[in-house]
Amino acid sequence: MTYPRIDPALLVETPEQRELRSVARDFFTEHGGDQWKRMAGELGIQGLAIPEDYGGSGYTFAELAVVLEEAGRALCAVKLLPTVVLAVHTLLYSGNTEACARYLPGIADGTLTATVAFGGDVHVRDGTLHGTVDYVLDGADADLVLVSADGQIFACESVTRTSRRVLDETRPQALLEFRSSPATPVGSADVVPRVRDVGRAALAAEQVGGIGHALDATVSYVEQRRQFGRPIGSFQAVKHRLARLLVEYEAARSAAAYATACVATESAELPVAAAATAVCSSAYQLATAEYVQLHGGIGFTWEHPAHRYVRRARSSEVLFGTTQDRLTDLAAVLGIA
Amino acid sequence: MSFREEARAWLSTVADRKPEAAWGSGDDSVAVFENWTEEEEREHTARRQDWERIRFDAGWGALSPFHEHLYRTEEAAFDVPRRPEIFPVTQQLVAPAIELWGTEEQKDRWLRPMRRTDELACQLFSETEAGSDLAAVRTRAVRDGDRWILNGHKVWTSGATVATWGVAVCRTDPDVPKHAGITVFLVRMDAPGVTVRPIRQMTGGASFNEVYLDDLVVPDTDRLGPVGQGWRVTLSVLAAERLDSGSLGLDNADRAIELARHQPSLTGVERQQTAELFVRTLVQRLIGLRVTATLAAGRAPGAEASVGKLYATETMRRTSDLVLRLLGPKLVADTGEWGTFAWTEHLLGAPGYSIAGGSDEIQRTILAERVLGLPKEPSR
Ligand SMILES: Cc1cc2nc3c(=O)[nH]c(=O)nc-3n(C[C@H](O)[C@H](O)[C@H](O)COP(=O)(O)OP(=O)(O)OC[C@H]3O[C@@H](n4cnc5c(N)ncnc54)[C@H](O)[C@@H]3O)c2cc1C
Numbered sequence: 237m238t239y240p241r242i243d244p245a246l247l248v249e250t251p252e253q254r255e256l257r258s259v260a261r262d263f264f265t266e267h268g269g270d271q272w273k274r275m276a277g278e279l280g281i282q283g284l285a286i287p288e289d290y291g292g293s294g295y296t297f298a299e300l301a302v303v304l305e306e307a308g309r310a311l312c313a314v315k316l317l318p319t320v321v322l323a324v325h326t327l328l329y330s331g332n333t334e335a336c337a338r339y340l341p342g343i344a345d346g347t348l349t350a351t352v353a354f355g356g357d358v359h360v361r362d363g364t365l366h367g368t369v370d371y372v373l374d375g376a377d378a379d380l381v382l383v384s385a386d387g388q389i390f391a392c393e394s395v396t397r398t399s400r401r402v403l404d405e406t407r408p409q410a411l412l413e414f415r416s417s418p419a420t421p422v423g424s425a426d427v428v429p430r431v432r433d434v435g436r437a438a439l440a441a442e443q444v445g446g447i448g449h450a451l452d453a454t455v456s457y458v459e460q461r462r463q464f465g466r467p468i469g470s471f472q473a474v475k476h477r478l479a480r481l482l483v484e485y486e487a488a489r490s491a492a493a494y495a496t497a498c499v500a501t502e503s504a505e506l507p508v509a510a511a512a513t514a515v516c517s518s519a520y521q522l523a524t525a526e527y528v529q530l531h532g533g534i535g536f537t538w539e540h541p542a543h544r545y546v547r548r549a550r551s552s553e554v555l556f557g558t559t560q561d562r563l564t565d566l567a568a569v570l571g572i573a
Numbered sequence: 574m575s576f577r578e579e580a581r582a583w584l585s586t587v588a589d590r591k592p593e594a595a596w597g598s599g600d601d602s603v604a605v606f607e608n609w610t611e612e613e614e615r616e617h618t619a620r621r622q623d624w625e626r627i628r629f630d631a632g633w634g635a636l637s638p639f640h641e642h643l644y645r646t647e648e649a650a651f652d653v654p655r656r657p658e659i660f661p662v663t664q665q666l667v668a669p670a671i672e673l674w675g676t677e678e679q680k681d682r683w684l685r686p687m688r689r690t691d692e693l694a695c696q697l698f699s700e701t702e703a704g705s706d707l708a709a710v711r712t713r714a715v716r717d718g719d720r721w722i723l724n725g726h727k728v729w730t731s732g733a734t735v736a737t738w739g740v741a742v743c744r745t746d747p748d749v750p751k752h753a754g755i756t757v758f759l760v761r762m763d764a765p766g767v768t769v770r771p772i773r774q775m776t777g778g779a780s781f782n783e784v785y786l787d788d789l790v791v792p793d794t795d796r797l798g799p800v801g802q803g804w805r806v807t808l809s810v811l812a813a814e815r816l817d818s819g820s821l822g823l824d825n826a827d828r829a830i831e832l833a834r835h836q837p838s839l840t841g842v843e844r845q846q847t848a849e850l851f852v853r854t855l856v857q858r859l860i861g862l863r864v865t866a867t868l869a870a871g872r873a874p875g876a877e878a879s880v881g882k883l884y885a886t887e888t889m890r891r892t893s894d895l896v897l898r899l900l901g902p903k904l905v906a907d908t909g910e911w912g913t914f915a916w917t918e919h920l921l922g923a924p925g926y927s928i929a930g931g932s933d934e935i936q937r938t939i940l941a942e943r944v945l946g947l948p949k950e951p952s953r
């Protein structure tokens with residue numbers, strides 16, 4: 237069976253999406269991403285993919301992905317991934333309208349942040365939660381934690397949180413310890429793989445933004461930096477490295493656009509598309525390696541932003557599984573045994 | 574009905590669906606360049622010409638690049654004659670250049686027979702001293718009243734034995750900078766003064782040739798584009814070639830994945846390598862779809878239209894790598910087993926596309942300079 241089978245028109249940006257991109261880019265350039273309330277109030281970003289019934293604006297994941305790409309380009313708005321992608325989709329997919337009505341309007345208007353804590357060692361005893369989950373995105377700060385335990389998802393607000401020291405400081409993580417923590421059941425944990433695939437699609441969009449930044453910044457640097465009496469960008473060794481990166485960038489954009497379209501249209505192809513985002517990880521890795529290398533000594537300094545992108549690229553490579561995990565998942569979906 | 578449904582409906586009235594050949598039987602050829610004798614090449618060409626005529630006369634020829642792509646996706650499911658290399662060269666490279674550069678008289682005379690493939694056209698571009706540096710061509714064209722006399726030696730000409738026309742890139746003014754002294758002509762391959770000699774290539778077959786032009790007389794009415802503007806004409810052909818190369822290698826990559834699926838058991842590394850090649854085929858198709866979807870939306874495609882050939886040549890290499898890992902000794906010694914030693918044709922053919930139509934290195938330079946806008950080398 238050949239993939240992809242989705243409508244090709246979904247792979248290209250609409251004029252409205254392009255408009256949204258430029259608004260988001262301006263916002264992130266001006267304010268950074270920590271203006272959570274402002275982002276909700278002025279741009280309604282948190283509510284983009286939340287249905288109108290729950291206080292959102294009822295657009296699709298495709299619009300959210302545009303914003304994620306811009307956030308990834310600027311390395312900001314870190315709460316988007318845990319709150320608006322992971323927690324929101326967990327709630328929506330749970331089919332629990334009561335939980336949706338309780339939490340989604342707060343997320344949409346910027347008064348509530350959330351995250352998910354899946355895959356840990358947490359159990360239910362006497363109606364409360366016990367156990368630990370590590371590497372929880374924004375775990376120290378998120379108001380609401382959606383945690384999986386014994387095949388169920390629970391909503392929990394009171395938990396002991398320990399911030400981890402992290403490679404990528406723009407993406408905080410924490411260890412969560414549940415000690416008789418009170419929690420409300422939300423629904424079945426069967427939604428976890430699908431939410432992880434949505435996470436992979438969202439991460440891919442962020443990665444594409446980061447690659448775009450690294451490529452743009454490096455191209456303009458090699459045009460302007462001169463050695464041996466000419467711009468270093470006129471040396472073929474340099475050109476060909478950037479041309480290779482451009483090829484990988486287009487591959488990453490294609491894979492990310494596909495994954496986004498699959499989430500937005502609730503396509504059954506999503507597991508394939510989400511696994512294929514492995515190319516976004518490798519392209520980001522290449523992009524940030526070139527970002528440092530082609531800047532020479534200045535690219536190795538603390539002051540230069542390049543290392544922040546290296547940190548983001550490397551830490552993204554292990555989020556929602558490594559490239560090898562994605563390929564193994566894919567082999568299983570395709571029946572390659 | 575959508576365009577694709579219409580195409581499918583029409584196809585099913587004139588052709589059979591490809592039989593679902595069981596794995597292990599049927600044609601196991603994965604040749605990148607056919608190892609045909611001259612006679613076989615003529616037969617295969619004639620068979621495809623018959624098919625193209627049926628298609629053209631029914632109104633399914635001469636499609637826009639976007640619709641051609643959709644049509645081809647549908648045609649792939651039907652049992653129609655193979656499409657040798659010279660067909661895309663004629664229909665997707667030469668015909669559009671005539672449309673762009675030809676006079677009204679030339680369009681009337683050439684477009685229909687080329688689109689219908691009654692007349693095929695090959696590219697007389699490369700010479701021994703002008704390959705990557707194509708603008709260094711030396712084949713001379715000298716004006717003689719309302720005709721031109723051509724003398725020179727072209728090499729690596731694919732399809733020269735079956736083509737009616739050759740698109741010849743010639744030097745008409747040796748005294749101006751190299752890009753300014755070039756003019757393009759369409760020459761009849763059966764004219765006196767044209768000699769075609771096959772060149773055997775590393776696959777063992779001979780799909781390209783050398784072509785001698787000795788005092789060849791060409792009427793001025795067969796000149797394509799203005800005198801001295803031949804470099805721009807040539808670039809428009811090369812750009813079309815780059816765009817048309819995006820789906821190279823997909824069929825064989827799909828087949829290599831099928832090969833993996835049919836192994837009794839795979840190691841973890843083999844599974845991953847197979848999944849990785851699958852991802853490449855997926856992404857390569859997505860890049861092509863982004864180009865066609867952008868065209869369909871009435872916009873000019875961006876970088877995605879230029880990276881396809883480089884992506885495709887890498888897919889071809891990775892296909893060789895996977896097959897070698899899966900087949901091991903059966904790839905290098907012919908045990909007679911179906912679908913094993915046949916892969917040597919892919920292994921040996923794949924490197925050709927990293928050279929033909931602008932080498933991988935030249936493609937990278939084009940991406941860097943024309944897409945990323947990096948400064949040119951100083952000494953050119
Ligand atoms: C299978 C096949 C079919 C072909 N069909 C046709 C055809 O139908 N018609 C036709 O006209 N031609 C055809 N060609 C010729 C093809 O276009 C040329 O071979 C190609 O452009 C390379 O030129 P060359 O062979 O002279 O190699 P060269 O230009 O000498 O290149 C040799 C090596 O040097 C590298 N190189 C050269 N210049 C540079 C540079 N500036 N920077 C970095 N690296 C560089 C190249 O990438 C290559 O690796 C075909 C070739 C092949 C292999």
